[in-house]
Structures are given as structure tokens and as C-alpha cells.
Amino acid sequence: MSRLALVIPCYNEEQRLPAEELRNFAVPGLELEIVFVNDGSSDGTLALLEKLQADDPRRFHLVNLAQNSGKAEAVRQGILAALERKPDYTGFWDADLATPLAELPVFVDILDSRPNVQMVMGARVRLLGRDISRHASRHYFGRVGATLISQTLRLAVYDTQCGAKLFRATGDTRHVFSTPFLSRWIFDVEIIARYVRLWGRDLAARSIVEQPVRQWHDVKGSKLKSHDFARALRDLWRIRRAYKMKGK
Secondary structure, eight states: OEEEEEEEEESSOTTTOOHHHHHHOOBTTEEEEEEEEEESOSSSHHHHHHHHHHHOTTTEEEEEESSOOOHHHHHHHHHHHHHTTOOSEEEEEOTTOSSOGGGHHHHHHHHHHOTTOOEEEEEOOOOTTOEEEOOHHHHHHHHHHHHHHHHHHTSOOSOSOOSEEEEEOSHHHHHHTSSOOSOSSOHHHHHHHHHHHHHOHHHHHHHEEEEEOSEEEOOTTOSOOTTHHHHHHHHHHHHHHHTTOOOO
8 A cells, every 4th residue: 555645735725725525535545644734824724724633633744834934835844744754655735626636546556657757747738528727817827937947947848837746755855855945936847957956857857747637727715926927937047047957
């Protein structure tokens, strides 16, 4: 049986966190633990997470950040805490479950069946037979951003920003998450840049898999704002410079 410690970063998610679904979700052959990270919430999120942990301490664990540090740092702290639980796999998932938990078994199956794969990323690809619902403006900004990200990483990546990612729990994963990210907005790109720096671009391209999700829906209450696209462009430039993303 595989063990997965899944990180869910939470900032003011009291009204959006689907607590019952998180309580009841199960996958045959998978031991699932959930590591919540309360990122300095100012609403009742912390109390909700504390109750979930008290009700089922074997499934739910809590990392409490006293001050809001942003999703990048919340995920980083959560992954490091998850790795301390000695799972086979770890990863992070958006608290609103815009990517349903029903996608998890496919991600786990890839890691189970392909030992060379170190990271599985969800990708929101609008194909026939899939239910992908995004606001048009976010979709088009996302496609422009994805092109710039692919050019920066020099990898044919489609969607770095889908909030559903799993990793094999290894020393390399710990290394990638060991230091704070430069980017508060597109740290997912920086994760890939760190793997490229660690392994080289060719090995990274063979070790990272994008998995098109079958369902994804925008959920009301997103923290993203229209001006965040400009901030993401600035952060992409910082990543390109810091990780020397040039040449082979």
C-alpha cells in the first residue's frame, strides 16, 4: 500500500474548504494523510482545521503559520512537514478542490507504475470528454504565460499553475523545498527550475509528467487578482536570471 502525505495550504478558507469531502475521501490501496497549512488566516480557518485534526488525528495534521507568508512558503513548509511523516509520495492540492480529489488515483498510479517519474503535474487541457471550466480572461492570460514559461524553462510545459501536484518523497524533493522560493506568485515554475538545476534539463524532461485532469472548475473566492499577471511576469524574469535558464 502506498502512503501519500498531501499538503493543502489554507488562507481564509473557512467558507470554501469542503471538509466533509476531505473527511470521507478514500482510495483503495492508498493510505492518505492530509497536512493542512494555516497561512495566518484571519477568519475561522484555524478553528476549522483544529477540529478536523481533533476528530481524526490519524488522517489530518496541522502546520500553523502565525503570519500570512503566501502560498509558496505555506506549501514549502507543508511539504517539509509531510516528508517528516516518511510517506512514499507527497504533494499539494488547492484547498477549494478546483481539481477534484477524484483525480488523485491517476497521479498515484503514474508514480506507482513508472519508477523514473519524480513529479506529476495536473494540466487543465480543454479536450473533448473533459470538463474544464475557466474564466475566459484567465484562460487566455494563462496561455500567454505558459508560452513565456516554456521559453524560460526550455521545456514543453503546458500548465505549471494547476494547483495539483505530486512528488516522489526523496532526498531530491527535500532539497528542492529546503529553501524559500524567490517567487510568491509562480513558485511552481521555480520548483521545475530547481529540478532542472539539480538534474539537468534532459533528465528533468523525462522525470516530470503532466497529466491532463478530467475535471477542473473555477471556484468563487479566488485570491488571484488581475494585476497578479504583471507580478508573475516580474517573477518569471527573476527566476530566469537566478537560475540562469539559458542554453541547454
